[in-house]
Amino acid sequence: MKNYLSALKYCYENGDFVQSRAGNVKKAFGYQMRFDLKKGFPAVTTKKLAWKAMVSELLWFLEGSNDERRLAEILYEDDRKNLIDKKTIWTQNAKADYWKRKSNFEGDVGKIYGVQWRDFNGVDQIENLIKGLKENPNSRRHVLTAWNPPELEEMSLPPCHAFSQFYVSNNKLSCQLYQRSCDMFLGVPFNIASYSVLIHILAKECGYEVGEFVHSLGDFHIYEEHFEQVKIQLSREPKKLPILKFNKKNINEYKTSDFELIDYDHHPKIVAPMNV
Numbered sequence: 001m002k003n004y005l006s007a008l009k010y011c012y013e014n015g016d017f018v019q020s021r022a023g024n025v026k027k028a029f030g031y032q033m034r035f036d037l038k039k040g041f042p043a044v045t046t047k048k049l050a051w052k053a054m055v056s057e058l059l060w061f062l063e064g065s066n067d068e069r070r071l072a073e074i075l076y077e078d079d080r081k082n083l084i085d086k087k088t089i090w091t092q093n094a095k096a097d098y099w100k101r102k103s104n105f106e107g108d109v110g111k112i113y114g115v116q117w118r119d120f121n122g123v124d125q126i127e128n129l130i131k132g133l134k135e136n137p138n139s140r141r142h143v144l145t146a147w148n149p150p151e152l153e154e155m156s157l158p159p160c161h162a163f164s165q166f167y168v169s170n171n172k173l174s175c176q177l178y179q180r181s182c183d184m185f186l187g188v189p190f191n192i193a194s195y196s197v198l199i200h201i202l203a204k205e206c207g208y209e210v211g212e213f214v215h216s217l218g219d220f221h222i223y224e225e226h227f228e229q230v231k232i233q234l235s236r237e238p239k240k241l242p243i244l245k246f247n248k249k250n251i252n253e254y255k256t257s258d259f260e261l262i263d264y265d266h267h268p269k270i271v272a273p274m275n276v
Contacts, residue, residue: 001042001043001044001045001046001189001238001241002238003033003034003035004033004042004044004188004189004192005046005233005234005238007031007033007184007188007217007220008184008185008188008222008230008233008234009234010028010031011026011027011028011184011220011221011222012026012222012227012230012231012234014028015027015028015221015222016028020221022223023223023224023225024223024224025221025222025223025224026221026222026224026227027219027220027221027222028220028221029218029219029220030217030218031216031217031220032214032215032216032217033192033214033215033217034212034213034214034215035192035196035212035213035214035215036211036212037196037199037200037210037211037212037213038172038209038210038211039241040240040241040242040243041193041196041241041242041243041244041261042192042193042196042213042241043189043193043241043242043261043264043266044189044192044193044266045238045239045240045241045264045265045266045267046233046234046236046237046238046239046266046267047189047233047236047266047267047268047269047270048266048267048268048269048270049189049190049193049264049266050089050190051193051259051261051264052075052256053075053088053089053190054190054193054194054197055197055256055259056071056074056075056088056256057071057088057089057090057194058194058197058198059074059254059255059256060074060114061113061114061117062114062117062118062126062201062251062252062254063114063118063252064114064115064117064118064119065114065115066108066109066110066111066112066114066115067105067107067108067109068088068090068091068093068094068107068108068109069083069106069107070107071088071090072086072087072088074255074256075088075256077255077256077257089274090109090156092274093109093156093157094106094107094108094109094156096156099156102154102156103156108156109155109156109157110154110155110156111148111151111154111155112146112155112156112157112159113146113159113161116145116146116147116148116151116159117144117146120145120148121148125143125144125145126144126251129142129143129144129166129202130202130205130206130251133166133168133173133202133206133208134206134207137168138168142165142166142167142168143163143164143165143166144163144164144165144166145162145163145164146159146161146162146163147159147162147163147180159180160179160180160181160182160183160187160191161177161178161179161191161194161195162178162179162180163177163178164176164177164178164195166199166202167211168208169211171208171209172203172208172209172210172211173199173202173203173206173208173209173210173211174199174211174212174213174214175195175198175199175212175213175214176214176215176216177191177195177213177214177215177216178216178218179191179215179216179217179218180218180219181218181219181221182217182218182219182220182221183221183222183223184220184221184222184230185222185223185226185229185230185233185272186226186272186274188215188217188220191215192213192215195213195215196213196244197244197259199211199213200244200246201251201254204246204248205248205251225272225273226272229270229271229272232270233270236267239265239266239267240263240265242261242262242263242264242265243261243262243263244259244260244261244262245259245260245261245262246258246259246260
């Protein structure tokens with residue numbers, strides 16, 4: 001994860017200090033990181049990764065849900081009636097004042113990632129992606145996008161990780177993600193892990209080994225309220241990467257507890273507020 005820490009350090013030391021929609025930030029534009037998934041799973045080790053929150057969100061996306069309470073069920077593996085006081089990383093978005101007047105039900109987050117992945121104007125992109133990777137691996141059209149301009153106003157949060165392309169070479173599956181907006185302290189380590197798990201799932205589904213995750217950052221930034229936490233993180237020495245373990249299932253049948261990080265040695269958790 002040294003390449004992530006290099007990007008974090010570059011942004012903190014060289015970013016422009018500006019006022020953004022969600023507060024003051026240090027920001028820069030255009031950066032690329034590469035992670036060889038054969039060398040270990042790229043979970044951040046200079047703090048604790050919110051593993052279950054990350055996995056459950058990815059499975060929620062793959063399910064195509066727009067229901068934050070469904071995310072709670074996937075995260076806690078329990079019925080929503082028992083989870084009334086349990087929060088998820090999308091609770092703030094579901095309850096945000098700017099969104100409540102548009103939502104259609106309690107927990108509605110709109111036509112976000114999963115909806116677009118599974119029903120982009122009637123197209124199931126995940127189904128088509130798997131079919132294409134299996135039947136035509138050399139195609140240059142293995143694309144997954146959440147950026148649907150006519151429906152951006154129907155989303156509680158327009159997609160930050162907006163566009164990804166998958167690539168097969170020497171029986172290895174790789175993915176390049178373009179992320180338009182990159183919260184370097186909280187969001188980016190989460191996104192790195194999420195797309196790396198997705199590569200593993202798709203590779204196992206299609207009979208490939210894993211290759212690289214290539215992460216292209218657009219506007220990458222650090223919120224002012226995270227400056228002290230970033231300094232703590234940059235003072236820590238990264239540790240050996242863990243290994244991801246899971247057994248193949250139907251892509252629509254995975255549970256959060258199916259995924260395990262083996263030998264995940266990390267520094268203590270660093271608490272920070274999330275911007276919405």
